[in-house]
Amino acid sequence: MKNKVFTKLLFLGIMLCSSIIYSQNITVSGTVYEAGDEPLIGVNILVEGTSSGTISDWDGTYTIEDVDPNATLVFSYISYKTVSVPINGQATIDVTMEEDSESLEEVVVIGYGSSNKKELTGSVATIKNDDIAGVVSGNPSTALQGKVPGIQIEAPGGQPGGSTNVFIRGVNSLSNASPLFIVDGLFVENMDFVNPKDIKDISILKDAATAAIYGSRAANGVVLIKTQHGYKEKPMEVNFTAKYGFDTPSKKLDFINGQQFTDYLNQRFENDGDPTRVTYNGVNTDWQDENLQTGSVSDIGVSITGGGEKNSYFASANFFEQDGILTGSGFKRLNFRINNNFYLDKLTITQSLGFTQGELQQNNWYGFDGVTAPTVALRNEANEGGFEAPSEDIHGPGGVNQFGLATLEDNETTTRNLFG
Secondary structure, three states: OOOHHHHHEEEEHHHHHHHHHHHOEEEEEEEEEEEEOOEOOEEEEOOOOOOOOOOEEOEEEEEEEEEEEOOOOEEOOOOOOEEEEEEEOEEOOOOOEEEEOOOOOEEEEEEEEEEEHOOOOOOOOEHHHHHHHOOOOOOOOOHHOOOOOEEEEOOOOHHOOOEEEEEEOOOOOOOOOOEEEEEEOEEOOOOOOOOHHHHHEEEEOOOOOHHHHHHHHOOOEEEEEEEEEOOOOOEEEEEEEEEEEEEEEEEEOOOOHHHHHHHHHHHHHHOOOEEEEEOOOOOOOHHHHHHHHOEEEEEEEEEEEOOOOOEEEEEEEEEEEEEOOOOOEEEEEEEEEEEEEEOOOOOEEEEEEEEEEEEEEEEOOOOOOOOOOOOOOOOOOOOOOOOOOOOOHHHOOOOOOOOHHHHHHOOOOOOOOOOO
16 A cells, blocks of 8 residues: 555656656747848748757747757758857847858859759759868869869869860860850859969859850850858958978889990991991980979968948958979969959949969970980080080980970960959
């Protein structure tokens, strides 16, 4: 009997404790706003870690009952940044959500507008700034290499700062197989002049449906580049980046030395029935070692971003320099950019201005006009320019002194682009 009474009392105590614990849950309500204190409709509000939630109504208001006072509310909406707010026992929580312009997780830029990714029927690939800015390269198109399916990137010769070939789904034309490049809504020939750190996102339109927007120029696909802009009502933020690295030849060929070259020439003359003979002069120059070197790569940049109630701004400067592993080759690029947005009631004015200066130095001799005989001396101070010139009587058919020509030749090409 006593056991039955004790069991009933224990059960009643458990029920009372459960009721007390249950009664500690609260009802949370509030209003969700966007920038400018306008109510935001249809925002998804979820109690983190549970399936309990609701959406904001026409006035941006919401109410969630029976919520743990120590839980966290998660506010999410397409093209807005997700916000997490700890409740901390509060009964009223108002939230202002910040725009995440053209967020590529849900929204894809498709030409003169944007579309929800789940509603998009065309073939579009996207790549974000985080995947681009980390690539140290003189050409931003190399940032797409290996990151987007169906895109082929070729860098002929590996020249620092050299243009690349971009093919979308193979070569589709016998004349011009390059895609159409569009930077901030304007048609350009390529994206070589754009600073990779200034790129916010890249959308690649890969199918024939792009012709409906851009016409026949989009037959080989379209590469849409959108540069960075600031955000409204954000304090000034300054970012500084600096990267430094090295390029070095991974493998070298094993060439014959001066004595072996002389023996080869004499054997060749003998086989041809030519009485000419060459005497080894004791010189043994490794032209491969002289022409190939370890090159340095430096990438330094600074950006300023922010905004007020009626405007936003983004400004950047970047210096990139790459010494080629081939003597007489290198590339320098200087970038400046200023982007602004002005919000005038229902009118938005966007301004984008960029300036780029590139200096390209090429070695046009190495590997093209035959080899230089290893019996040719590296230097000859008696000659103008200080280099030895091959002589057929002394060195046999020794070609030209490629190293001397590449060192003395000043064929630097400077290009300037003003984009706005």
